[in-house]
Amino acid sequence: MLTFLKERSYDIVKMFIYQIALSLFGLSLALATGSRSASTDLATYQPSALQLITSIFSVLFYLFLVCYFMWELGAKDSSRIARGEEGTSRLAGLYMALAASSVNALVAIFITLGNFLSNVPFFSSLGGGAAVVGLLTQGMYTGLLSIRVGGDPLNSMWFMWFLTMIPLIVSASLAYLAGTHDFHLFKPKPPKNM
16 A cells, blocks of 8 residues: 555645645635625624535535546556556545545544543644644635534534545545546547648
């Protein structure tokens, strides 16, 4: 597994950079559209429809970029997989997505510790700091995580930070697998002869 991580470190870092870039994009959209909310009181704040739409768009755009990138990697690796070369697997997309999500997993674990051990000052501070890092690494979900359920916003519920990793892991895995099988949703146009 260590050789796989060394071999794929460039691709894993590239996926993480996509995440940070789209997170900042989504966070800026959420902050820009957040002023459109009917309530300015934080205790009763509900995101506006525009904030929810921009958050959904940010998440879908992020997943599109990840899918495109992973499909290309899968298509490039398909001949190596067909030859049965050592170190190749159709599950490589899953492994890369899990590695790229490792920071998100740590953030989710720290937020969970902060929630369950909030009476211990160290863990309370750790959870609060992790929540800030979570907003910077998962900013595309900001509008969605600000929805209130039972009076509390979703971003205050520890399990939501684990759930935000699932779309990346599933879409990257499926896109890589589709690339290894040369599966297209749309037939590519043949090149025009000049």
